[in-house]
Amino acid sequence: MDKNILVLPGDGIGPEIMEAGLLVLDKIASTFNHQFTIDKGLIGGHAIDEENDPLPNETLLKAKNSDAVLLGAVGGPKWDNNPSHLRPERGLLAIRKGLDLYANLRPVKGFKQLLDASPLKPDVVGGSDLLIVRELTGGLYFGRPSERRDNDQTVVDTLSYTRKEMKRIIVKGFESAQLRNKKLTSVDKANVLESSKMWREIVEAEKVNFPDVTVEHVLVDACAMKLITAPTSFDVIVTENMFGDILSDEASVLTGSLGMLPSASLAENGVGLYEPAHGSAPDIANQNIANPMAMILSIAMMLRYSFAMNDEAHAIETAVEKVIDQGYHTGDLKVKHGTKLSTSDMAEMIVQAI
Amino acid sequence: MDKNILVLPGDGIGPEIMEAGLLVLDKIASTFNHQFTIDKGLIGGHAIDEENDPLPNETLLKAKNSDAVLLGAVGGPKWDNNPSHLRPERGLLAIRKGLDLYANLRPVKGFKQLLDASPLKPDVVGGSDLLIVRELTGGLYFGRPSERRDNDQTVVDTLSYTRKEMKRIIVKGFESAQLRNKKLTSVDKANVLESSKMWREIVEAEKVNFPDVTVEHVLVDACAMKLITAPTSFDVIVTENMFGDILSDEASVLTGSLGMLPSASLAENGVGLYEPAHGSAPDIANQNIANPMAMILSIAMMLRYSFAMNDEAHAIETAVEKVIDQGYHTGDLKVKHGTKLSTSDMAEMIVQAI
Ligand SMILES: CC(C)[C@H](C(=O)O)[C@@H](O)C(=O)O
Ligand SMILES: CC(C)[C@H](C(=O)O)[C@@H](O)C(=O)O
8 A cells, every 4th residue: 555654753852763663664564565655744843943833834734635644742941931832732732633633542551571660569550451532622722712811810711612522532432442342431520510511411322322332430530540549440531631631641651651652643534643642852862762662653553543554553563562572671661671772773673573 | 725616527438437536636625625616517418418408508607607617528329310509519619619718738648557558669659748739719610601502512611710819829839838848849731721821920920939949840741640650759739720639639549548638628817628538438338447537637637727736736647647557447448467447446546546
């Protein structure tokens, strides 16, 4: 197959993990006889430096005309004091909205060999394997009004959703559970928020269409506890944007493998965007020590979700597991034994394992 | 001293832990020669059953005329399907607003003897001792509009704050840090929310008044991670209502001692309310097995914050630690050794230790 991929390396460790990821993608192309045509674009801090815009129009246009987008990471101290419209993360928010990437999928899986690095006890966290399905284009992130009032004495942000926006992400949650262990945890704050009440109604209405999925409602505060006390009790968690932001970051550190976690941001029919769950880690940039595995596993998600190349995705995932099983790791993974590799050596090792 | 205390036992295990707590309060009265006059009132499920109102006017009036309020816990499955204005937690929200309890203080402390029960590794969580200062009467919880629109096709909730509301809780955060280890972590989502930008400005403006306090800004998603990976790095965390709800529940399970955690909800000059951080645990109600220590430690907080009885508060806290040190515990604490006590025996043991 021929596919056009827009690559957005971004800031910090973004470019080096992207380079590592593209080595793996090359190997997939030659092994499975595909043609991946790569175009590059600017986003985040680099885009601000060069175009004075965290998401130049050209990047968004290129993204819309591609078959999928790969993103490294954005942000860094250099831009921390910029006015908000000139901050790197605005680029991220703008591309989410611009491509209508309403569904953010964040799998969290414990790698047995990495449990050493988890802050949790092995008997609590061992075997965790959950997927957070976060709404990504609504809620407090984009609701209007979002402004100062009364001569700067009052401020409001708005948590707003349409029924349609809630329904599509909730359905995505059910569908995701159907493809996994058939358990859906819907997270809301229905004892306080009107929006959560509507959310819960929609979940209740949808569940008749997914009779094989078991549904539970958990309040966001209770979920924040349960992720720590019983992480293995979850399969798929579906929730709105802000709750999903907090809970997915919380979940990402449970297994000690943040540097291993990929993510996918999907539109209803359009282009998907794939990026590691971790950030741009400017403190370790340009040292060839960053962990490229979250980027590489994000490429596997792209192959599966955007190109329906399941064997290819699986080949990458198996190669990563094999390399980890052999005790190879990068410096971010605080494991006790094994061999520490550089970014490029790790990519090479995974290429060889495919 | 003479003090009038309004006691609201509430639902589930509320009445039995309150009874246990009052035994300890009696002992303080006789030991230190105080007179505590106890009145009782209805709130939550019981108030709905008897008065069809989760916070009867009489209760709020009594609260306003008391020197402090003690609350057990509210809620239970019996009222779970009630319409929202007839749900037990509405009583809680109404008394917070009615007494203007803007500052919720939730200390989280690891008891060395209970670390067995923590889901975290002892080297990660050992020595944690933090205080969450949560805004309790603003934000998404009370902002208007909070309603359906467009013929039930859209829904909005409103995150609104006045500068004054933000300032008073931020100042409370600084003051709390000053009384402890002089480190304040201000939590917001300033890269997305206008309200968080105002919040951060106020923190920056206030810090000149507290030169001895070190301040850091942490985004709410990053804070949800750091609570797990580095719980000992925190001293005081100050944040708005919804973030505080999520983070304080998350923090409450870190040390394995949820049943030990008290809370205080304070007004600017008025009456304070004191309650355990845990809920009404209807599944174990009326069995005399609930852990009364969070209630008892909430009474200590009342003595300290509302009555400035520091020695008395300290006497309770020392007694609890002593009893725990001797290996006594209740069934909720999943420790490996020691002696398990009933609710009333635990209260008795603490009374004797005073
Ligand atoms: C950078 C920020 C705006 C973003 C978010 O809050 O969505 C990030 O935290 C994430 O989760 O992708
Ligand atoms: C019961 C509920 C409304 C309440 C809240 O969200 O504030 C509770 O979770 C708490 O933290 O005291």
